[in-house]
Structure formats: structure tokens, C-alpha cells
Amino acid sequence: MKTCLVVDDSRVIRKVARRILEELGFEIAEASDGMEAIAWCRTAMPEAILLDWNMPVMDGITFLRELRKEPDGHEPVVVFCTVENDMEHIVAALEAGADEYIMKPFDGDILEAKLTEAGLVT
Amino acid sequence: MRPEDVETVRSLVHARSGVVIDPGKTYQIETRLAPVARRAGFASLPDLVQAIRVQRDEKLMWAATEALTSNETCFFRDRVPFAQFREEMLPELVAGRGERPIRIWSAACATGQEPYSLAMIIDDERAKLHGARIELFGSDISERSLEKAQSGLYTQFEVQRGLPIRLLVRHFEKADEMWALSPRVRQMVRWRRINLLADLRGLGQFDVIFCRNVISGFDEPTRRRVLDQLARALPDDGRLVLGFDETVSGVTDALTPVAGRRGVYAPTPARIAA
Numbered sequence: 404m405k406t407c408l409v410v411d412d413s414r415v416i417r418k419v420a421r422r423i424l425e426e427l428g429f430e431i432a433e434a435s436d437g438m439e440a441i442a443w444c445r446t447a448m449p450e451a452i453l454l455d456w457n458m459p460v461m462d463g464i465t466f467l468r469e470l471r472k473e474p475d476g477h478e479p480v481v482v483f484c485t486v487e488n489d490m491e492h493i494v495a496a497l498e499a500g501a502d503e504y505i506m507k508p509f510d511g512d513i514l515e516a517k518l519t520e521a522g523l524v525t
Numbered sequence: 526m527r528p529e530d531v532e533t534v535r536s537l538v539h540a541r542s543g544v545v546i547d548p549g550k551t552y553q554i555e556t557r558l559a560p561v562a563r564r565a566g567f568a569s570l571p572d573l574v575q576a577i578r579v580q581r582d583e584k585l586m587w588a589a590t591e592a593l594t595s596n597e598t599c600f601f602r603d604r605v606p607f608a609q610f611r612e613e614m615l616p617e618l619v620a621g622r623g624e625r626p627i628r629i630w631s632a633a634c635a636t637g638q639e640p641y642s643l644a645m646i647i648d649d650e651r652a653k654l655h656g657a658r659i660e661l662f663g664s665d666i667s668e669r670s671l672e673k674a675q676s677g678l679y680t681q682f683e684v685q686r687g688l689p690i691r692l693l694v695r696h697f698e699k700a701d702e703m704w705a706l707s708p709r710v711r712q713m714v715r716w717r718r719i720n721l722l723a724d725l726r727g728l729g730q731f732d733v734i735f736c737r738n739v740i741s742g743f744d745e746p747t748r749r750r751v752l753d754q755l756a757r758a759l760p761d762d763g764r765l766v767l768g769f770d771e772t773v774s775g776v777t778d779a780l781t782p783v784a785g786r787r788g789v790y791a792p793t794p795a796r797i798a799a
Contacts, residue, residue: 488681490699493690504690506681513685519604520689 405523406447408432410440410463411455411484416507420453420484423511427524437461441469448475451523453514454501456485456492464499471500480521484509526551530574534558534589537577541590542666543722543747557592564588591667596738598635599686601642606737606766606788611646614764618732619657621762626658628729632736632755633721634663637674637714638683639735641706644713645696662731664719671716677706722747725754734758737788738768745776752777756792765790 407429409420414435421431432449434440438461440452452470456463463483470476480502485492488506496504503517518524526534534554535546546554555570562573565585577586601607618627631640640663647659665671684693684704697704719725721739734755740748755765756779765780767773767788773780780790 488699490694493694497691497694501690506685509685513682516685516687517690 404428404430405450406430406432407451407453408434408440408443408449408479409453410434410437410458410466411453412436412458413455416455416484420514423514424453426511427515427518437463437466437469440466441473444470444473444476444479448473449479451518451521452479452481453484454481456483456487456496464495467496467499467501480518480523482514482517482521484514526555526570526574530571533574533578534593537586538590538593539744541586541722542594542720543744543751544594544742545744546593554593557595558589561585561588561592587668591669594742595667595670596633596635596742598638598738599683600638600688600692602639602687602737603769604687606735607642607646609786609789610643610733610766611650614733615646615650616653619654622657622732626660628660628662628731629733630662630664630728630731630735630758631714632664632719632734633739634665634674634735635667635670636679636683637663637670637677637716638679638687639663639737640674640714641677641710642687643735644710645692647713648696648710659713661714662717663714664717666718666720668718671718674714675711675716677708677711678703679706680704721751721754725758728758730760731758731763732760733764733766735766737766738771741768741771749777753779756780759792761792761794763792 407424409417409431411417412435417433424431432443434443436458454463467481482503482505483496483501484505486507493504502521505513505517515524531548531551531554535548538544538546558570558573562570567573576582577589629643631643634640640661644661663674680703696707696710736755740751752773759765769788773790779793781793783789783791
């Protein structure tokens with residue numbers, strides 16, 4: 404079973420994402436900021452990461468840049484999932500190594516479509 | 526709505542568009558007609574239906590028909606047909622067409638996501654097209670849908686359904702709360718209001734026709750009539766792309782499935798010989 408790490412400081416969003424992702428067949432791990440997420444990845448690199456932008460301690464874009472420097476850090480498919488919905492944020496995310504980008508609010512269909520686009524759901 | 530009002534509306538829509546509405550979908554009829562009634566200044570749906578029944582106001586009847594036949598759509602719906610278009614149909618067309626323009630028709634395209642998906646593919650593949658002239662047409666029965674399509678403006682929700690983020694970056698710009706398709710891609714599509722029940726012979730021939738998730742809404746005689754017309758609009762090596770759940774089997778002999786390509790049909794050779 405593929406693992407998806409959900410990184411978001413909102414417990415509600417993590418819960419919603421968990422429910423959708425479990426239905427899509429993922430095993431879920433959770434982190435509430437970028438620092439926690441890095442620790443997770445160093446222990447067990449997930450196949451996918453659903454990543455918020457604005458979080459305390461370490462934000463999503465900083466986490467992503469750090470992740471891509473890790474030995475296996477290029478492997479996970481990273482899907483940003485954030486309220487930031489302007490072109491500058493999207494371009495910055497792609498330049499930092501994001502594979503897909505979801506603008507909140509989102510639903511199960513959008514998340515499934517993005518993970519399909521990223522090759523994680525068939 | 527009273528059963529007789531539902532029946533009036535169902536008969537109207539069938540006569541105008543060929544679409545058969547399930548009589549059990551009263552809620553859907555009410556939901557879709559409510560804005561029509563509001564815009565036309567009617568206090569209630571029965572008042573709207575009464576006006577349709579008595580006054581036979583053309584504008585009103587079309588507004589109701591359009592509201593009840595508009596299809597849900599999204600960019601790159603079902604992915605596979607668009608991958609086939611990019612990887613197989615387009616290169617074959619470019620290789621085989623010579624000087625003649627390649628003509629592609631997205632029929633009953635609602636708010637335009639399908640022809641724009643094809644336009645984005647063509648734009649992205651431009652370097653491999655060796656200067657081939659491509660004419661891309663989008664049509665729908667609904668004036669309102671076509672107006673939205675021509676605007677090239679989509680909501681955040683709409684651009685997130687099926688559109689890969691890199692294509693959003695390449696082809697769209699943020700315009701307040703909406704996303705605006707680039708003029709370059711928008712100008713690649715020519716629009717026309719077309720009712721598939723009408724005589725389509727004047728449209729000429731098309732190398733590829735996308736008509737996805739449309740015929741499933743028709744009754745069988747209408748389905749046959751539309752498919753036969755679309756078959757006549759294809760050259761011998763043309764392709765018709767239907768929805769995954771749609772088939773010509775048992776409906777018409779004018780089209781034959783293309784082996785290994787779900788939803789893709791070619792004109793039947795017998796028809797050509799005849």
C-alpha cells in the first residue's frame with residue numbers, strides 16, 4: 404500500500420484529506436508543520452505528500468526545498484494544497500519541485516484527479 | 526411541479542434537442558428551470574410552464590431547453606481520448622494530410638473545455654506539426670454555454686477539474702477571481718451554435734469529431750439519426766470519438782469501432798463502397 408504524508412497545521416483539513424486518501428487506497432501519515440514532515444521523511448520516505456503552504460515552524464515551500472535535497476527526496480510526488488491561489492505561488496511551487504497544485508477549497512474529485520495526473524492513482 | 530408541467534417540459538426538450546429527460550428527475554428539472562423563471566420575471570415554475578404552454582414564446586422555450594440540456598464537462602475529461610489524440614490521431618493526420626487543412630469538431634461541447642483541451646494539445650505540439658493548418662470548431666445547442674466558452678473565463682473549481690497545473694501556468698492568467706485562457710489558444714477555436722438534430726450536411730467534413738457523453742441523452746431514433754449524420758461528416762479515414770459508456774452497437778451500421786480504442790469509431794467500409 405502506498406503511503407501519503409498529509410502536512411497541514413489544520414486538524415480538520417488533515418481529517419478530510421485522510422478520509423479521501425484512504426478511500427483512494429493510501430495509508431496515511433500526518434504532520435502539522437514542515438519540520439515534523441522532514442522528520443517523517445527521514446524515517447520513512449512516503450510515495451506521496453499532500454502539502455499545505457502556510458504553517459508554523461516551517462512552511463510548505465521551505466519544507467519542499469529541504470525535502471528535494473534529501474538523498475531520496477526526489478521520489479515522493481508532492482501535491483501542494485493551499486489557499487494561495489495566485490500564479491506567483493504556483494510557479495514558485497513548481498520551481499521548488501512540486502508535481503501538482505491544488506487551490507483550496509478542494510473536494511475528493513479534485514484530489515483524485517491531481518493524484519491521477521501525478522500517476523499515483525489509476 | 527405538477528406531473529403535467531413536468532410532461533410539458535419533457536416534451537419541449539425532446540422535440541427541440543432530442544434529449545430524453547427521466548420523468549423521475551423532477552428535482553433536477555426544478556433546479557435547472559428556477560434561474561430561467563427568475564430571469565424571465567416569473568414568480569413560480571408553474572407560471573413559467575404555463576407561459577411556455579400558452580404563449581409558445583420561442584426565446585423562453587429555447588432558454589428552458591438550454592437549461593435542461595447543458596452537459597457537465599471538464600478539461601481533458603477521462604484523459605485517455607486526449608492522450609490518443611495527442612499521440613496517435615494528430616501525428617497521423619499531420620503525416621497524411623498534405624496541404625489540406627485538418628478539420629476537428631468538438632460537437633455539443635457545452636462551456637468549451639473539450640475544444641480548448643484539444644487546442645492546448647495542438648499548441649503544445651506545434652513544433653511537430655510542420656506548419657499543418659488545423660481548423661478547430663466548437664459547437665453547442667446552448668447560446669449561454671457558447672458565450673461562456675468564447676469568454677475563455679473559468680472558475681477556480683473548473684480549472685482544477687482535469688487541467689494539469691503546468692497547463693494552467695502555460696495557458697492561463699489569473700483575472701480577479703477567474704482564470705482567463707490565453708488569447709492565442711482562445712483564437713484557435715471557432716464557435717457555432719449547432720443543434721445536432723438539424724441537417725448537418727452544410728458543415729462539410731471533419732477528420733476528427735469529438736462528441737462525447739452526448740448521444741447517451743438521446744432516445745434510440747435520435748441517436749441513430751445523429752450518428753448517421755456524424756458518420757456522413759467523416760472522410761473514409763475519419764474518426765468519431767464518443768464517451769466511454771456510449772456505443773453505436775445496435776444503433777447504426779454506419780460506424781465501426783476502431784480495435785483497441787475504446788469509444789473511437791470509423792466510418793464503416795461498406796458504407797463507403799455503397
